[in-house]
Amino acid sequence: MEKNFRMRLAEALQKIGIQSLFPVQVAVWQETIGPGAFERDICVNSPTGSGKTLAYALPIVQMLSTQKIRCLRALVVLPTRDLAIQVKEVFAAIAPAVGLRVGLAVGQSSLADEIAELIRRPKLEMCSSFDPDDIQMEPQTSVDILVATPGRLMDHINTTKGFSLEHLCYLVVDETDRLLREAYQSWLPTVIQLTCSNVQALFDHPRLGPLMSGSLTTIRRSGVERGFKGKSYPRLVKMILSATLTQDPSKLSQLDLHHPLLLTSGQRRYKLPEKLECYKLICKSKLKPLYLVALLQDLRGEKCIVFTSSVESTHRLCTLLNFFGDLPCKISEYSRRQHQSLRSKTLKAFREGKIEVLVATDAMTRGMDVEGIANVINYDMPAYVKTYIHRAGRTARAGQTGRCFTLLRKDEIKRFSKMLRKINNNSCNLHSLPDDSIEELRPIYSSALEKLKEYVESETARKSGISSKSVRSRDRKKGNDRMKE
Numbered sequence: 001m002e003k004n005f006r007m008r009l010a011e012a013l014q015k016i017g018i019q020s021l022f023p024v025q026v027a028v029w030q031e032t033i034g035p036g037a038f039e040r041d042i043c044v045n046s047p048t049g050s051g052k053t054l055a056y057a058l059p060i061v062q063m064l065s066t067q068k069i070r071c072l073r074a075l076v077v078l079p080t081r082d083l084a085i086q087v088k089e090v091f092a093a094i095a096p097a098v099g100l101r102v103g104l105a106v107g108q109s110s111l112a113d114e115i116a117e118l119i120r121r122p123k124l125e126m127c128s129s130f131d132p133d134d135i136q137m138e139p140q141t142s143v144d145i146l147v148a149t150p151g152r153l154m155d156h157i158n159t160t161k162g163f164s165l166e167h168l169c170y171l172v173v174d175e176t177d178r179l180l181r182e183a184y185q186s187w188l189p190t191v192i193q194l195t196c197s198n199v200q201a202l203f204d205h206p207r208l209g210p211l212m213s214g215s216l217t218t219i220r221r222s223g224v225e226r227g228f229k230g231k232s233y234p235r236l237v238k239m240i241l242s243a244t245l246t247q248d249p250s251k252l253s254q255l256d257l258h259h260p261l262l263l264t265s266g267q268r269r270y271k272l273p274e275k276l277e278c279y280k281l282i283c284k285s286k287l288k289p290l291y292l293v294a295l296l297q298d299l300r301g302e303k304c305i306v307f308t309s310s311v312e313s314t315h316r317l318c319t320l321l322n323f324f325g326d327l328p329c330k331i332s333e334y335s336r337r338q339h340q341s342l343r344s345k346t347l348k349a350f351r352e353g354k355i356e357v358l359v360a361t362d363a364m365t366r367g368m369d370v371e372g373i374a375n376v377i378n379y380d381m382p383a384y385v386k387t388y389i390h391r392a393g394r395t396a397r398a399g400q401t402g403r404c405f406t407l408l409r410k411d412e413i414k415r416f417s418k419m420l421r422k423i424n425n426n427s428c429n430l431h432s433l434p435d436d437s438i439e440e441l442r443p444i445y446s447s448a449l450e451k452l453k454e455y456v457e458s459e460t461a462r463k464s465g466i467s468s469k470s471v472r473s474r475d476r477k478k479g480n481d482r483m484k485e
């Protein structure tokens, strides 16, 4: 039977073009399905694009496929909505092949719609028994695997009837260092408390306590109590992963890991993808847009992400680039300034190749996997080495080649070199652009700047117009109210 499931899983993998496993996937498989047999919690520190998503998805799906019950048994937490949607797609490509259901809790749809997808309400007419003790009246989760962002996860924990982590077997905290940096309504202590070996915690929870009266109960025993190699199941297995995994014990202690095992791809903490080439371009601050345009012209419509340091500069740079007129590529912006639906639409167009250049904030930095990105351009130098690694890692994924260009002012060169020394391969060649290609762009740059100035002024006027209008209407309303009194 188990062999049958493995074959179905292998077929599902082949359908999405996976012929063999990457090293990190083999290593995790060995420690989970292989001889390691999930005896320890797993910490993975491997480069961007090395295949960490399937590294955890495969063993989880394999393990759950052989168990018959349907309830929430695996939870994967990610820091952003688009990233969670992407990871859900990976599970959705393999889990149904072995009869598993995957859910998404990210706030993409209304809470009510999400609940309808995630929670199964009992249908009385389906029960053959009339004995009230036999009828399961409580709603229950109808998915085996849930991919969630912390905020929406907490909404379900706090308010959704029937949403329970009681039977959870696997917890994945992807992009761990990012998720540990922010508390997000104390999602981690809450999840740990609801799944810890002390069953009392479940009874103590104000809303989840009564659900314990359901027909299925998971009683967890502590692994430590029984010795580390002993059988101490069911234990909540945790997997944490990042290309820049934190090694700070005070941060990791929040995860309450069980004999953690670190799987890492080398001696050094930070590693860039092997086939990534890094380049720096030195220019004066006010000439940066010119250098960027000349570089984009040089790259001739190849898929690129241009990273800036803020939401506002992303918006202005994208607007300015579009005023250049005849660039050989379609350019859009991606940042939290836009509504989620617009952002998702832009991302889809970028994935489909309808947009070649995406000007983005660091909202695009972590985990995003878009096929065919040939170049990453740091328009603004990243402030931290971790940011550099995640930005650069949007290219050269899955063993492909890719280039990362960083535009630097003279006074940034020293700091940039110091940052690169923390990475395994700190070779970063100087990339120069022909002087005449910059000079040729000057007239069109002046006119694009003029247009940007006008645009910013009209945008500011529009915004202040709206606000002064709303102040006027508020004052009018106050006056009317007073007259009524």
Ligand SMILES: Nc1ncnc2c1ncn2[C@@H]1O[C@H](COP(=O)(O)OP(=O)(O)OP(=O)(O)O)[C@@H](O)[C@H]1O
Residues within 6 Å of the ligand: 017, 018, 019, 020, 021, 022, 025, 046, 047, 048, 049, 050, 051, 052, 053, 054, 242, 243, 366, 367, 368, 369, 393, 397, 398
């Ligand atoms: N065994 C494999 N064979 C071929 N392609 C693979 C394999 N495993 C993963 N991939 C592909 O490699 C790409 C990168 O995978 P994934 O997004 O899991 O990387 P990652 O290590 O999580 O990166 P990041 O640290 O940036 O989040 C994806 O497009 C995925 O489909």
